[in-house]
Amino acid sequence: MSATVRIPTILRTYTDGAAEVTVDGATLGDVISDLDSRYGGIAPRVLDDQGQLRRFVNVYVDDDDVRFLEGLATPVRDGASISIIPAVAGG
Amino acid sequence: MSVATEAPSVGAARALKCRECSTLFPLDASFACSECFGPLEVDYDLSVITREQIESGPASMWRYEALLPVAPGAATRPGLNPGLSRLVPAYNLARALGARAVWVKDDSGNPTHSFKDRVVGVALENARRLGFEVLSCASTGNLANAVAAAAARAGIDSVVFTPSNLEAGKLVTTAVYGGTLVAVQGSYDDVNRLCTEVAAQHPWGFVNVNLRPYYAEGSKTVGFEIAEQLGWRLPDAIVAPVASGSLLTKVDKAFREFIDHGLVDRRAYRVFGAQATGCSPVSHAFREGHDVVRPVKPDTIAKSLAIGNPADGPYALDVVRRTGGAIADVSDAEIVDGIRLLASTEGIFAETAGGVVVATYRALLAQGLIDPDEEVVLLNTGDGLKTLDAVAPVCPPTLTVTPGFDAFEAAYAELRP
Structure with a gap:
């Protein structure tokens, strides 16, 4: 599944400036693991010490906030589009 | 003659600092920590400031510029010069609610009729400093008004994003300033997410995204003014509306800064938050004893507070718990009653967010969470003329008559027998 x-922006130092990358994984957790294997060090930026999504990170799988889905267990279909976005904006 | 090589001044601001992990960053257009995604906040090297210095300053929020991330002389640069809105002693409202002392900090008197002119004022200063030629925002309406107007006055372009289902009183009052208004077919949280992605691609100054650390500091001036207008002292309690939670946390910060500078006596005060039940993620977290906020899908007439995923929700919870306050929520019907109560007792026509605050204060009194003897300042952040639809159904003319004296007398006699 890709x-x-x-x-x-704040994570593009890990991706050599790339704004979009392609990874594999059947769930969001798998995707983040694969992301980290390709771009070492990125997972600890997104996950806390308990391996959970940091509280100021929003992740969207196909435009849906994973907090309304199954968090890191959210299934990722082939060809899915995932966005990682700092939570602290707006208001 | 010397050649200026320094970066433009940011006043006493010295760095951006992560609220979570304290990592320091330069005073750039950035808002999230690259270590932990935590929010960045302005950090200062503040020198001594006196009441006399403030009192001799401009009759606007810029009298507090020494406590903001701006270069001296902000009032002389093109902008809206908001602030120093009135603090109204609400004797009739207090009597109606059986309370001792109530004040209304009425920010509907700002240039575009909401407190958002303050935050935009600070953001605009920093947009100029950082060389942005376009001012942008994600908005539930009031902020879009403020950004479009401030950009017009500053002579720069604006591109503002709002949900497409906003009140006409907020779309028209944005578009009239002549910038680009992008109506997004989605919720505010959708708009916010879109803007965060747009901000990563376009070199625009998004006041509440990449300029948010500066922008948010502008809300402190609400707290500074309350203290100065009370005669350089703090009230027992304030009730603030909670959308992102930023205003509530910054009013608390303002009170603490005034205490730290010796501008007011140190004393305990309580901070209360007000939400609409149809979008009450922070109130819910407060009630449940959580320190994180679970996002919701908003459904309320209080559209200016309809942020389902509030950025500063956890910090608002911290402030309320630290000060011994509470966060409560009220129904749409109670909001309408709150608007009418404030209007009919004090002649102040608040927008729905103001109705939320009045109704929540009433609910907190009823629940015994605020003592009627406490001196309370209620924040009215916007103008009822922008949200007419909320009250129009319950505010028809009392009488409709033909233009003849006898017809009037007959109809009036029926009304007041």
Whole structure:
């Protein structure tokens, strides 16, 4: 299963400036693992010490906030589009 | 003659600092920590500031510029010069609610009729400093008004994004300023997400995305003014509306800064938050004892507070718990009653967010969470003329008559027998 991940500005140092990358994984957790294997060090930026999504990270799988889905267990279909976005904006 | 090589001044601001992990960053257009995604906040090297310095300053929020991330002389640069809105002693409202002392900080008197002119004022200063030629925002309406107007006055372009289902009183009052208004077919949270992605691609100054650390500091001036207008002292309690939670946390920060500077006596005060039940993720977290906020899909007439995924929700919870306050929520019907109560007792026509605050204060009194003897300042952040639809169904003319004296007398006699 391959999916595209939109990378926020603050993580592009890990992707050599790429705003979008392609990774594999059947769930969001798998996708983040694969992302980290390709771009070492990116997972600890997104996940906390318990391996959960950090509280100021929003992740969307096909435009849906994974907090309304199954979090890291959210299934990722082939060709899915995933966005990682800093949560602290707006208001 | 010396050649200026320094970056433009940011006043006493010295860095951006992550609220979560304290990592320092330069004073750039950035808003999230690259280590932990935590929000960045302005950090200062503040020198001594006195009441006299403030009192001799401009009759606007810029009298507090020494406590903001702006270069001196902000009032002299093109902008809306908001602030120093009135603090109204609400004797009739207090009597109606059986309370001792109630004040209304009425920010509907700002240039575009909401407190958002303050935050935009600080954001605009930083947009100029950082060389942005376009001012942008994600907005529930009031902010779009403020950005479009400030950009017009500053002579730069604006591109503002709002949900497409906003009140006409917020779309028209944005578009009239002549910038680009993008009506997005989605919720505010959808708009916010879109803007975060747009901000990563376009070199625009999004006041509440990449300029958010500066922008948010503007809300402190609400707290500064309350303290100064009370005669350099703090009230027992405030009730603030909660959308993102930023205003509530910054009013608290303002009170603490005034205490730290010796501008007011140190004292305990309580901070209360007000939400609409149809979008009450922070109130819910407060009630459940959570320190994280679970996002919701908003459904309320209080559209200016309809943020289902509030950025500063956790910090608002911290402030309320630290000060011994509470966060409560009220129904749409109670909001309408709150608007009418404030209007009919004090002659202040608040927008729906103001109705939320009045109704929540009433609910907090009823629940015993605020004592009627506490001196309370209620924040009215916007103008009822922008949200007419909320009250139009319950505010028809009392009488409709033909233009003849006898017809009037007969109809009036029936009304007041």
